[in-house]
Amino acid sequence: MVDFSIILAGFGDVFTPINLLFVVFGVVLGQFVGAVPGIGPVMAMAIAIPFTFGLDPLPAIAFLVGVNKGGLVGGAVPAVLMNTPGTPDAAATAMDGFPLAQQGKPLKATKMALFSSVTGDTFSDIVLITVSAPLAILALKMGPVEIVALMVFAFSIISGLMGESLIKGVIAAALGLMFSFIGTDPEHFTPRLIFGYWDLFDGLALPSVAIGMLAISEILRRMSDSHNSAGQGFLPPDSGNPEDRRVSWAEYWSCRYTMVRGATIGTILGALPGIGSTAAAFMSYAMTKTASKDPDSFGKGNLHGIAATESANSAVVGANLIPLLTLGIPGSVTAALIISAFMIHGMQPGPLLFQNQGRLVYGLFGAMIMANFVNLWVGQAGLRLWVKVVSAPEAVIFSSALLLCFVGVSMATNGLFGVTVMLIFAVFGLLMHSFGYSMVIFIIAFFLGPQFEKSLSQAIALLNGNLLNIYTSPVAVALLVLSALSVFWFLSKRTNAVADTTNLGVPDGETLDQKNP
């Protein structure tokens, strides 16, 4: 499908100084914001996307990938040092990382998190590079009828897995679709629901909606929650023993099976839409603890606990791109942000991407591998610095992030109308969060809405105006049956067990206290 020369050229593109520079810059920024409790890579990516407008596609995407990967590593730092995860993914890391830090081994804990994170991430990147092109060939055989059925399946999975209730998940998805209908309709190009605002003729701008809901609403929530939180956090002291500051090869090697298990879980869950890295981390932790000969030591500073969670949550990053690159369906909010960045830079995610822009795709793969090495290097050099970053005052962080959001959205939407829309969606996001509706489902549905409607229109034409003719496509029928089965399964699962110990309901980019307020 893609010439070997194109693959080589794509990988070679990463080694230009400018691309390498942006990978390094992205990783440094990602680790920095990951280490700051309250920001995290999702918010950082949302804010950073508009600032990549002026860049070429590869450095821009490489930069964002760097932010994402670096953020996962950085997120473990406050989890280990302060028991305050910088990202929801790192919550499981805190269970063994924080006790280890309290024993005077904060650097050993953060280094173990770094090494296992890079190991899991590299594993999943290799899987992504290996399987995505063959999957794209399969995906190319799908027509509009199958795509509609696939999207229905994706909606049913995402609505069921994310958030605390299937009904609320469906409402969030329906709201996302409803807002995606604002603007011209894809078949007749007539304006819909624009209420006289011609700025809405092209629809609501994704940067306004995404940054409003993911970044501003989160900042508003934390500002409204925090009561004089300008002070510094408590940092555990170092024991002074050099052995407690490093991870020996023997210690790393003893965790090899744990990391392979975690990376495999993360890769499998990451490839499925709707299951975030938080779920992967908790599932890997639970399985490692069950398989351990000494389960009682978990939660008291066991290195295997850190290796299990960090290898799993980082492995999700690469695998998340499998449905995105092969089908054009974002499986998580991070993937939705990456997809919006793709589109800003003229890339249309989906199976044709490998045909039309193969060199760029393999450049992206190369950048992902490079970002892993850079993560390791920057992490080793920067951990002592990130330890200081965790105590930066929230007041400065939040006010700076708000100003950056204003500027970023203004640049992306060419004016303050987009900023006003951003604020409206920030309020909307805050309300959704407060009342237990998943913003992630909303954003994924909002993103997929126009494509869904367009594919549905084409499918109706192909089925001669009668949707009952869908039996002519066995793949579509199978996907619709799977959708129905998954809805029934989720409904019965919710009825039988509201609380899930693996925390499957906590999606990527949402905080744990939303699940357990």
Added chain:
Amino acid sequence: MNMTTDRLTGAFFLLFGLAMFFFVIPEYVEDVDRGNLSPKTMPNVTSWVIAVCGSLLVLRPTTHQAPDARFFIQATIYVALLGVAIYAMTLVGFMYVAPVLALILMIMIGERRPLWLALGVVVIPAAIWVLVTQLLERALPG
């Protein structure tokens, strides 16, 4: 367990879905007779999904508890402040509004240390100005 929150939001979405179907969509979406899919079809279907799910939520609420009133009052104040800031940016531009906004926000959050205040009020807006206007050669809001 308090289930009132979900019942209230469920009732809201029931009314919202019905209002969209009966009033908003007929008024603000054009009717087209030709083609495969009318511009109204998907919004109408979605309205019904929202209304039906809203009513289901009234009947089968979860135990989700919303934050207290203090949280919403605080959030309203911050939103109002940001709204005023956006309006002010249309009048005088980002560079005059940003330091004032940053200062008010930091004081509201509880920051009192002069060096951190100076960083947020002077250094950050200046760094944004350099990044946007000098390096990216784009205009600041306003």
